Amino acid sequence: MKDIHTTCEWGKGERWGDAETETGMSRLSLSDTDKQARDWFHETTTALGCKVHVDAMGNQFAVRPGLNNDAAPTYAGSHLDTQPTGGRYDGILGVTAAVEMLRVLNDNWVETAYPTAVVNWTNEEGARFAKSMTASGVWSGDIPLEDAHNLKSVIPANDTATMRSELERIGYLGEVPCNWEASPMAAHFELHIEQGPILEAENRRIGVVQGVQSYKWFTVTVRGRDSHTGATSFQHRADALLTASKMILASHKIASKHGALASTGILNLKPGSTNTVPGFVQFSLDIRAPQDDTVNTIEADCKSAFSALAAGEDVLNIQAGCTPSSRQCTVDWHTDFVSPATHFHDDCIASVQAAAQDLCGSGEVSGRDIGSWGKLMTSGAGHDSVYANKRCPASMIFVPCRDGVSHNPSEYSSPEQCADGANVLLGAVVRYDKL
Amino acid sequence: MKDIHTTCEWGKGERWGDAETETGMSRLSLSDTDKQARDWFHETTTALGCKVHVDAMGNQFAVRPGLNNDAAPTYAGSHLDTQPTGGRYDGILGVTAAVEMLRVLNDNWVETAYPTAVVNWTNEEGARFAKSMTASGVWSGDIPLEDAHNLKSVIPANDTATMRSELERIGYLGEVPCNWEASPMAAHFELHIEQGPILEAENRRIGVVQGVQSYKWFTVTVRGRDSHTGATSFQHRADALLTASKMILASHKIASKHGALASTGILNLKPGSTNTVPGFVQFSLDIRAPQDDTVNTIEADCKSAFSALAAGEDVLNIQAGCTPSSRQCTVDWHTDFVSPATHFHDDCIASVQAAAQDLCGSGEVSGRDIGSWGKLMTSGAGHDSVYANKRCPASMIFVPCRDGVSHNPSEYSSPEQCADGANVLLGAVVRYDKL
Ligand SMILES: NC(=O)NCCC(=O)O
Numbered sequence: 001m002k003d004i005h006t007t008c009e010w011g012k013g014e015r016w017g018d019a020e021t022e023t024g025m026s027r028l029s030l031s032d033t034d035k036q037a038r039d040w041f042h043e044t045t046t047a048l049g050c051k052v053h054v055d056a057m058g059n060q061f062a063v064r065p066g067l068n069n070d071a072a073p074t075y076a077g078s079h080l081d082t083q084p085t086g087g088r089y090d091g092i093l094g095v096t097a098a099v100e101m102l103r104v105l106n107d108n109w110v111e112t113a114y115p116t117a118v119v120n121w122t123n124e125e126g127a128r129f130a131k132s133m134t135a136s137g138v139w140s141g142d143i144p145l146e147d148a149h150n151l152k153s154v155i156p157a158n159d160t161a162t163m164r165s166e167l168e169r170i171g172y173l174g175e176v177p178c179n180w181e182a183s184p185m186a187a188h189f190e191l192h193i194e195q196g197p198i199l200e201a202e203n204r205r206i207g208v209v210q211g212v213q214s215y216k217w218f219t220v221t222v223r224g225r226d227s228h229t230g231a232t233s234f235q236h237r238a239d240a241l242l243t244a245s246k247m248i249l250a251s252h253k254i255a256s257k258h259g260a261l262a263s264t265g266i267l268n269l270k271p272g273s274t275n276t277v278p279g280f281v282q283f284s285l286d287i288r289a290p291q292d293d294t295v296n297t298i299e300a301d302c303k304s305a306f307s308a309l310a311a312g313e314d315v316l317n318i319q320a321g322c323t324p325s326s327r328q329c330t331v332d333w334h335t336d337f338v339s340p341a342t343h344f345h346d347d348c349i350a351s352v353q354a355a356a357q358d359l360c361g362s363g364e365v366s367g368r369d370i371g372s373w374g375k376l377m378t379s380g381a382g383h384d385s386v387y388a389n390k391r392c393p394a395s396m397i398f399v400p401c402r403d404g405v406s407h408n409p410s411e412y413s414s415p416e417q418c419a420d421g422a423n424v425l426l427g428a429v430v431r432y433d434k435l
Numbered sequence: 436m437k438d439i440h441t442t443c444e445w446g447k448g449e450r451w452g453d454a455e456t457e458t459g460m461s462r463l464s465l466s467d468t469d470k471q472a473r474d475w476f477h478e479t480t481t482a483l484g485c486k487v488h489v490d491a492m493g494n495q496f497a498v499r500p501g502l503n504n505d506a507a508p509t510y511a512g513s514h515l516d517t518q519p520t521g522g523r524y525d526g527i528l529g530v531t532a533a534v535e536m537l538r539v540l541n542d543n544w545v546e547t548a549y550p551t552a553v554v555n556w557t558n559e560e561g562a563r564f565a566k567s568m569t570a571s572g573v574w575s576g577d578i579p580l581e582d583a584h585n586l587k588s589v590i591p592a593n594d595t596a597t598m599r600s601e602l603e604r605i606g607y608l609g610e611v612p613c614n615w616e617a618s619p620m621a622a623h624f625e626l627h628i629e630q631g632p633i634l635e636a637e638n639r640r641i642g643v644v645q646g647v648q649s650y651k652w653f654t655v656t657v658r659g660r661d662s663h664t665g666a667t668s669f670q671h672r673a674d675a676l677l678t679a680s681k682m683i684l685a686s687h688k689i690a691s692k693h694g695a696l697a698s699t700g701i702l703n704l705k706p707g708s709t710n711t712v713p714g715f716v717q718f719s720l721d722i723r724a725p726q727d728d729t730v731n732t733i734e735a736d737c738k739s740a741f742s743a744l745a746a747g748e749d750v751l752n753i754q755a756g757c758t759p760s761s762r763q764c765t766v767d768w769h770t771d772f773v774s775p776a777t778h779f780h781d782d783c784i785a786s787v788q789a790a791a792q793d794l795c796g797s798g799e800v801s802g803r804d805i806g807s808w809g810k811l812m813t814s815g816a817g818h819d820s821v822y823a824n825k826r827c828p829a830s831m832i833f834v835p836c837r838d839g840v841s842h843n844p845s846e847y848s849s850p851e852q853c854a855d856g857a858n859v860l861l862g863a864v865v866r867y868d869k870l
């Protein structure tokens with residue numbers, strides 16, 4: 001808990017409560033405050049006896065030697081970047097619990113069979129550079145290094161900084177190539193807050209994560225015509241914002257039909273004047289579902305609905321009551337990011353489950369008994385473990401968070417819930433090392 | 436035409452054609468380029484023999500003496516500021532034609548009975564400071580000076596410059612009080628492009644403007660809850676952007692029902708990340724109709740529809756097919772600007788009509804005959820003449836613009852159309868002076 005709140009001094013966000021630590025976080029990837037958190041990671045893990053290296057995406061790897069150092073380390077880790085209005089636990093808990101693991105191993109003179117290690121991945125959030133899990137994706141070979149280096153900051157809109165220029169600026173463009181061969185892993189375990197309401201609602205302490213749902217990110221561009229709001233009749237308009245509004249509503253209706261999710265988090269328009277009908281709108285679209293097929297179907301349905309709406313046709317009853325226009329808008333799609341459904345590795349899932357059983361399975365307080373302490377679950381959010389899982393066995397540990405809220409300053413897990421997760425993380429790594 | 440294109444070197448906007456002058460304008464009020472245009476106005480009118488003064492809102496008044504200088508001058512004028520993606524005619528034509536009037540009077544040794552004058556009003560567009568016709572509104576006593584001085588720049592969002600700080604910065608915070616007593620007018624005539632399609636469609640040369648429709652501007656704020664796009668079900672969301680999209684659509688449907696206009700030109704959201712459901716959206720709403728009553732009815736209808744949408748109720752069939760949420764958004768309204776329907780003064784309308792008759796009424800080229808050359812019309816857009824009309828007789832002259840397009844870089848009126856307007860402006864001022 002001390003590490004969490006120490007590192008959260010760098011990049012403090014909005015206040016949501018009265019207590020000293022009741023503020024959120026705003027530590028965008030590769031910002032000055034992200035550099036401060038990285039420096040802390042480097043110094044702390046070095047002081048704990050690790051050998052630390054940085055790769056070409058700024059990923060930080062801290063390795064604690066084992067008895068036999070010819071094999072790859074078993075890793076615990078997550079990320080230290082946050083959303084612009086994020087909280088103190090998303091990612092941060094995973095890294096600080098992994099550092100705590102190093103301390104517990106040291107304090108107890110534990111010699112693991114093989115090395116153990118901690119990783120801090122760059123730009124997991126995809127908030128500042130709009131590809132989530134960018135740097136673990138480069139490490140796994142799924143995202144080309146150059147594509148990642150050239151990603152432009154989207155906060156604020158039209159910022160010209162790239163991942164590469166920011167890595168250089170803050171001194172984290174490492175010399176080690178970014179790939180799974182240069183920084184090999186025997187396994188990857190990640191502790192994370194659930195970011196959803198299930199564990200809390202069902203009063204369970206630990207989520208044993210079997211996989212992650214499928215998702216895709218798009219940038220949708222709508223072009224119309226700038227015109228005067230007072231002198232242009234509805235019939236003569238090509239209103240890019242009205243059309244984008246219909247599209248956002250349509251994506252919600254389409255996703256609802258499939259019991260899935262579609263969301264828009266970014267919207268920029270031009271020119272941005274009260275009395276000019278906007279001729280240009282660009283917005284993000286994030287589509288998610290447990291199955292890849294469902295995501296693809298929603299994408300296809302949205303594509304045809306958006307085209308129809310741009311052309312002024314009635315779909316999903318959205319046009320009913322609108323004034324038809326003799327001018328059309330155009331719509332273009334760009335795919336920013338694709339993360340297919342992920343199934344974690346059985347050995348890692350078993351290690352997590354066994355470690356959780358060790359912690360919660362007997363001698364329970366508050367009447368929890370074996371079986372009801374935890375839950376096998378699928379993550380709604382993406383995590384670096386998705387890409388890690390492509391190159392080594394991986395799994396994750398979830399702990400409950402209040403109200404299921406994340407990507408929000410008031411995101412909160414209690415010290416006890418964090419400690420539960422840290423204990424299971426340690427247990428899973430030690431078990432896997434033995435395996 | 437030379438003055439138009441000379442002054443349009445300051446604040447050049449987007450290119451839309453190949454010819455040298457085929458670019459739009461982006462000369463926001465009180466910007467550095469607006470200062471350049473103002474300096475041109477001062478030097479040019481001074482060189483033409485006028486006495487020029489600047490008031491506390493930066494309005495520039497250039498007075499050409501008459502035979503009897505004990506009475507107020509008859510004014511021609513408009514504004515030199517533009518939209519962020521504006522054209523070369525909106526406002527600019529009105530000022531340059533008024534300056535041309537001074538030249539014609541001088542060149543022909545015309546001695547008017549009373550003084551004639553030209554005015555350049557500050558921030559007519561309301562683009563940078565979101566109250567249109569701000570400085571004529573202060574002059575007429577309708578907008579308190581302090582309110583106007585404290586208006587914040589809305590481009591870019593969160594700019595901290597105010598009208599007062601910008602007036603000071605560019606050296607146009609004049610010492611003359613801004614009001615109709617310190618800078619009295621006998622009458623106010625304004626030449627403007629129509630900004631709509633009627634004159635062109637009906638093949639008429641001159642619009643004799645009898646009045647301006649009613650309009651109101653609002654800022655609508657929607658608050659929800661930041662949350663994770665992948666881990667938060669639709670049921671648990673308070674999605675401020677989805678809700679704002681529904682509101683924009685609802686305002687369009689409500690205005691359609693009344694044969695009126697509702698438009699959103701500005702939309703800002705927070706936090707602005709692909710994978711965070713926005714918890715905050717703020718957008719502009721511009722409602723217009725010929726009658727004040729209609730504007731008020733649309734405002735009331737939108738207020739109840741927006742509240743219902745924020746609460747998740749079905750209105751105008753917008754919610755059908757959406758997933759109901761157990762969380763609500765809140766909505767707040769702020770009224771930024773009110774401009775009731777305006778009826779210009781009969782004497783001024785008659786002067787314009789007579790001057791237009793002089794120009795077009797006989798000896799017509801291209802087969803136009805008396806009666807078909809012009810049209811009595813109401814303006815869809817607001818103009819400084821609205822406020823001028825509160826303190827002196829006023830009217831306006833419209834000329835056609837291509838495709839009826841304005842607030843767009845490709846806004847265009849031909850040199851012949853501009854000359855028609857300038858001739859009628861001169862004629863109307865001279866006639867009124869005699870009156
Ligand atoms: N865990 C998390 O917030 N990851 C960000 C990537 C995503 O949007 O799912």
Ligand SMILES: NC(=O)NCCC(=O)O
Nearest residue numbers: 230275559560567816817
């Ligand atoms: N003429 C013009 O564009 N005026 C701006 C005020 C308005 O929005 O009507």
